[in-house]
Amino acid sequence: xxxxxxxxLGVRVLDGVDLEAAAGEVxxxxxxxxxxxxxxxxxxxxxxxxxxxxxxxxxxSVAFGHPIEAQRAGVAIIYQELTLLPERTVAENVFxxxxxxxxxxxxxxxxxxxTGELLSSLGEESFGPRDLVRRLSVAQQQVxxxxxxxxxxxxxxxMDEPTAALADHEVGLLYTLVRRLTExxxxxxxxxxxxxxxxxxxxxxxxxxxxxxxxxxEASSLDVATLIRLMVGRxxxxxxxxxxxxxxxEVMVSVRGGGNARLRGIDLDLRAGEIVGVAGLQGSGRTxxxxxxxxxxxxxxxxxxxCRPRSVREGIAAGIGLVTEDRKAEGILPHQRVRxxxxxxxxxxxxxxxTPAIERLLRRVRLNPPRPAQEIRLLSGGNQQKVVLAxxxxxxxxxxxxxxxxxxxxxxxxxxxxxxxxxxxxxxxAVLMISSELPELIGMSDRIVVMRDGGIAGELPSGxxxxxxxxxxxxx
Amino acid sequence: xxxxxPIFVVLAGLLIAIAVVNPYFLEPPAFLAFVKxxxxxxxxxxxxxxxxxxxxxxxxxxSLVTAEVVIAARLxxxxxxxxxxxxxxxxxxxxxxxxxxxxxxxxxxxxxxITTLGMLLILSGAVFLWTGGAPRGALSPExxxxxxxxxxxxxxxxxxLVAVVAAAVYAMRAGFGHTLIAAGDNDRAAALSGVRLARVxxxxxxxxxxxxxxxxxLLGGFAGVSAQxxxxxxxxxxxxxxxxxxxxxGGRGSVVAAxxxxxxxxxxxxxxxxxxxSGALEPAVQGVIIIAAVALGAVRFPRRRTAAAS
Numbered sequence: 190x191x192x193x194x195x196x197x198l199g200v201r202v203l204d205g206v207d208l209e210a211a212a213g214e215v216x217x218x219x220x221x222x223x224x225x226x227x228x229x230x231x232x233x234x235x236x237x238x239x240x241x242x243x244x245x246x247x248x249x250s251v252a253f254g255h256p257i258e259a260q261r262a263g264v265a266i267i268y269q270e271l272t273l274l275p276e277r278t279v280a281e282n283v284f285x286x287x288x289x290x291x292x293x294x295x296x297x298x299x300x301x302x303x304t305g306e307l308l309s310s311l312g313e314e315s316f317g318p319r320d321l322v323r324r325l326s327v328a329q330q331q332v333x334x335x336x337x338x339x340x341x342x343x344x345x346x347x348m349d350e351p352t353a354a355l356a357d358h359e360v361g362l363l364y365t366l367v368r369r370l371t372e373x374x375x376x377x378x379x380x381x382x383x384x385x386x387x388x389x390x391x392x393x394x395x396x397x398x399x400x401x402x403x404x405x406x407e408a409s410s411l412d413v414a415t416l417i418r419l420m421v422g423r424x425x426x427x428x429x430x431x432x433x434x435x436x437x438x439e440v441m442v443s444v445r446g447g448g449n450a451r452l453r454g455i456d457l458d459l460r461a462g463e464i465v466g467v468a469g470l471q472g473s474g475r476t477x478x479x480x481x482x483x484x485x486x487x488x489x490x491x492x493x494x495x496c497r498p499r500s501v502r503e504g505i506a507a508g509i510g511l512v513t514e515d516r517k518a519e520g521i522l523p524h525q526r527v528r529x530x531x532x533x534x535x536x537x538x539x540x541x542x543x544t545p546a547i548e549r550l551l552r553r554v555r556l557n558p559p560r561p562a563q564e565i566r567l568l569s570g571g572n573q574q575k576v577v578l579a580x581x582x583x584x585x586x587x588x589x590x591x592x593x594x595x596x597x598x599x600x601x602x603x604x605x606x607x608x609x610x611x612x613x614x615x616x617x618x619a620v621l622m623i624s625s626e627l628p629e630l631i632g633m634s635d636r637i638v639v640m641r642d643g644g645i646a647g648e649l650p651s652g653x654x655x656x657x658x659x660x661x662x663x664x665x
Numbered sequence: 666x667x668x669x670x671p672i673f674v675v676l677a678g679l680l681i682a683i684a685v686v687n688p689y690f691l692e693p694p695a696f697l698a699f700v701k702x703x704x705x706x707x708x709x710x711x712x713x714x715x716x717x718x719x720x721x722x723x724x725x726x727x728s729l730v731t732a733e734v735v736i737a738a739r740l741x742x743x744x745x746x747x748x749x750x751x752x753x754x755x756x757x758x759x760x761x762x763x764x765x766x767x768x769x770x771x772x773x774x775x776x777x778x779i780t781t782l783g784m785l786l787i788l789s790g791a792v793f794l795w796t797g798g799a800p801r802g803a804l805s806p807e808x809x810x811x812x813x814x815x816x817x818x819x820x821x822x823x824x825x826l827v828a829v830v831a832a833a834v835y836a837m838r839a840g841f842g843h844t845l846i847a848a849g850d851n852d853r854a855a856a857l858s859g860v861r862l863a864r865v866x867x868x869x870x871x872x873x874x875x876x877x878x879x880x881x882x883l884l885g886g887f888a889g890v891s892a893q894x895x896x897x898x899x900x901x902x903x904x905x906x907x908x909x910x911x912x913x914x915g916g917r918g919s920v921v922a923a924x925x926x927x928x929x930x931x932x933x934x935x936x937x938x939x940x941x942x943s944g945a946l947e948p949a950v951q952g953v954i955i956i957a958a959v960a961l962g963a964v965r966f967p968r969r970r971t972a973a974a975s
Contacts, residue, residue: 485857505859519857522850524917533847536840537859580858 193242195228202228203400205242210345210376215367217379217391217408220420221569221599224397226380230347233378234266235259246344265338266347271330275323280304282322283337307336311369328359335366339373346370347378352386353597356471357625358663364390382599383626384413396420420600429632430611432651437463437635440494441587441619442482442509447491451477452643455491459588459619464610466634467623468658474643475623476514479590482621483511505538508587512577512594514623520577521565527551528561530576535583550579555605571602578609588619595629607633627655672909672925679932686939697820703931704822705730705880705887709898710905710927711833711920712876715869717906720849720915721770721777723870725784726877726902729762730895732788733881735795738890739802748807755878762788763874767867777870785899792892800890812886822883829879833920836872845869849915897948904955905930913959930954 195203203225210216218226231237233244235253244251246262253259259266273282280301281288289296289303304318313332316325322333331351338346348367352360367390370377381387387394388408396403396419403419438461447455452474459465469475480486484498484507491497498504504511513519522530531547551559554575565573574594581589591610595603610633614620624630630637637649639661647661684690690699709726716723733755740754741747766784770777811821836842845865847855856862877895884894909926911918933954934947 501857502859502861511857513854513857518851519853522847522854522916524850525846529843529847532843533855533858533860536843537847537855537861539840 190229190233190244191242193229193232193239193244195225195232195237195240201400203232203239206397206400206402208378208395208402208405210378212344212374212376213371214392215371215377215379215390217381217387217394218397219381219384219387219394219416220397220403221571221601224420224599225400226397227349229397230266230349230378230380233259233345234264234347260341260343263342263344264347265341265343265345267331267334267338267349267351269350269353271327271334273322273330273333276321278319278321279308279316279325279333279336280318282333283307283318283340285337303340304336307339308332310339311336311366326359328355328362331355331363332366335370343375345376345378347380349380350382350597351379352381352383357627357659358470360386382597384416385628387416388413417600429629430608432635433462433611433615435462437461438617442507443492443494444482444488445492447481447488447493447497449477449481449486449489451486452481452488454644455481455488456645457638459621461587461617461619462614463635464614464620464622464633466630466637467621467640468627468630468637469623469640469646469662471625473640473662475640476592477643478640479511479592479621479623482588483509483590485511502538505534505584505586509590510534510581510584510586510588511590512574512581512592514592514596516570516573516577516597521573523566524564526562527556527565527568527576530565531561531579531583534580538584540584547579547583550582551576554579554582554609569599569602571598571605574598574602574606575609578606582613586618588621589613591620591622593623593625595624595626627658630658631655672922672929676925676929676932679929679936683932683936683939686936693818697818697823699931699935700826701820701822701887703928704826705884706898706901706905706931707826707924707927708829708876708883709880709902710909710923711829712873712880713899713902713906714833714909714911714918714920714923715836715845715872716777717903717911717913717923718849718915718918718920719845719866719869720852721866721869722781722903722913723763723766723873724778724781724899724903725762725766725788726873726880727895727897727899728785728788728792729759729874729877730881730884730898731892732792732895733758733878734885734890734894735792735800735892737808737881737885738800738804739795741805741808742802743805745805745807748805752808752882755882756875759874759876759878759881760871761874762877763871764867766874767863767870770870771863771866796892798892800892802890804885804890808882809886809889812883812888814886822887825879825883829876830921830924833924837920841865841868846916849917851916900948900951900955901930902927904951904958907955907958910958 190208193203193206206229208229220226228237232239235256235258238254251262283304284300289299301318308318311332316329322330351363355363367377379391391408393405394408394411394416395405398420440458440460442459444455444457455478467475467478477486481488484500484504487499488497496507498507498509522533528547531550535541547561551561556572556575565576595606598606610620622633631653635651637653637658639646639649639658641662649657689695713723713726737751737755740751762784766780769775769780814821816824844860847860848862848865852862888894905927906923907913908929909918909922911923933950937946937950
């Protein structure tokens with residue numbers, strides 16, 4: 190891709206971007222949210238047409254008017270949100286829309302054996318072509334997407350945040366998969382926020398900032414600090430803000446023997462001024478713990494002080510707030526303005542918060558730029574998350590539960606959210622943070638609670654190693 | 666307001682077009698007569714807006730209007746003393762039908778399309794059973810005064826309409842309106858922020874029922890008693906709301922624009938009438954409008970998104 194430029198109604202989102210990927214190479218594309226990564230990838234996949242610039246594949250110039258044309262030219266894109274049909278089998282998904290036909294009927298046998306071969310060439314034995322997609326894990330579904338790409342003879346595979354929805358132990362499987370693709374001479378374009386993955390996988394890294402290419406370099410010639418400086422244009426001297434000097438204060442919430450359909454025997458105290466990290470594999474009950482404390486999926490057994498909330502409103506009344514994991518589905522009102530999103534909780538419980546207060550809050554959560562009249566869906570993921578935080582700060586909760594607060598958030602916003610969490614704790618809030626990202630957990634938490642099979646497997650002090658957390662989370 | 670602008674342009678265009686054919690149209694008496702004729706539909710559209718913006722539908726308002734008119738005639742039976750108690754009863758009945766719609770939709774989780782379609786059939790069946798096909802009794806002159814009389818030069822229905830507009834605008838600016846829109850935009854996010862979905866949506870159905878009662882009182886006065894008094898009004902109201910740029914599915918659009926949509930529809934009917942086009946064409950025109958308005962909304966949407974990003 191050479192000199193790619195793209196504007197949406199006069200706003201320049203890409204400006205003369207060059208990108209090349211060689212056969213067998215993993216080429217990472219990184220940048221803050223809004224840097225233009227997705228737009229660039231969508232141009233390659235034929236979703237958008239570029240305003241200027243050219244695309245060449247194997248030396249031939251191409252122009253895609255439709256994603257189908259890009260697919261035929263050998264470009265496959267695997268989106269963050271998978272696009273498989275859950276009620277169909279693996280083979281039906283792989284051959285969707287181009288089923289092999291024999292005597293006017295779909296040749297299931299041919300379809301299934303071809304799918305079987307593709308799966309075994311990817312080293313996949315945990316499921317077969319006749320399994321229903323809905324029964325597969327997210328990681329297994331990614332394998333199906335890749336098998337589909339291979340069956341289309343893809344030469345270039347674009348992966349957009351492939352690990353965002355994976356549990357930690359599944360990430361290793363994805364690494365293997367990516368390596369198998371490169372062994373076949375396929376070029377992989379890898380879009381991710383997670384810097385460690387990028388250094389584990391990528392041969393080369395291209396950094397985008399504000400729609401322009403900042404650098405392309407061999408991964409071995411870069412280190413984390415340099416890469417972050419290239420992405421945000423400044424040095425983030427310390428990854429995480431310093432911990433509080435004072436010991437934690439009074440107990441704000443206490444649970445003894447809490448349980449429900451998904452949780453058992455939860456004993457937990459959250460104190461003013463501390464940040465408690467919650468680790469655990471996907472399905473270990475982390476999100477359920479937060480929802481139970483909040484009252485959205487209440488505890489049915491056990492004691493909780495000051496009260497055991499039976500509904501969201503009781504949770505809010507008890508001074509508890511929850512920032513959910515799935516921002517789009519559970520966090521924001523996409524078509525409402527920033528101001529109305531920030532006021533939602535206050536309005537729902539009929540507590541008034543004036544306009545000046547909201548503007549002060551939006552500045553405090555470091556919304557940038559602070560435009561309260563803008564519709565929230567037009568904001569970057571990081572800014573949306575800041576508004577969700579502001580929404581809870583309007584009612585000044587005693588306890589704030591954060592479920593994956595920095596997922597899908599760019600580096601700058603992530604640092605801002607981390608600083609804000611520290612600030613809130615320092616002001617006397619009890620903060621609980623669930624995260625799949627171990628460095629974040631270790632960097633932010635004053636102690637780490639590890640979940641396993643719906644219970645608390647153990648607790649680790651701050652400064653524990655990633656290995657000790659993983660050992661506790663994965664032990665059977 | 667940005668979103669609401671197109672409907673005001675269309676409305677102004679239609680009013681000018683009518684004035685070209687009939688120069689007296691924009692004089693106060695003729696214009697007030699037009700507003701008076703439009704008032705029931707505008708009130709119904711306002712009620713329907715509350716339901717639609719919360720992410721639901723109310724198909725029962727047309728047959729509710731019919732039921733209210735028929736019940737009023739039978740209970741009043743021409744007596745002046747019965748007028749005021751029956752008026753109060755009609756308002757309570759409207760609220761009650763809305764309450765049932767709301768509870769069935771939110772507590773029993775029947776999709777509102779089905780709930781209110783069922784209510785439409787139940788009410789029209791009940792009216793037929795009760796009247797045996799021809800309404801009995803008569804409205805009192807006091808009752809009819811509200812729909813056809815005036816206070817000085819200004820018709821009562823115009824005054825009532827002004828009060829309804831003010832109340833609707835106030836409700837949408839208050840916390841209630843914002844939580845209602847939140848429920849329509851993303852109900853899970855709203856519920857997890859403490860919004861009582863069942864309560865706000867049921868309130869929206871009750872507002873719609875109340876608006877049907879008010880519309881029935883004006884229509885009964887204006888047009889008299891008939892077993893077809895409210896025929897097709899539910900679709901006119903939905904067409905008007907959609908025409909005002911309110912998105913089906915909830916969360917977007919303003920109540921003022923929805924009411925402007927009702928005026929626009931009424932102006933369009935007036936214009937067709939002036940050109941001597943048969944009233945039988947009205948449903949067809951409405952059908953075209955509702956499809957075109959939704960299609961235009963869908964087409965315009967992606968463009969808006971990038972425009973607003975600037």
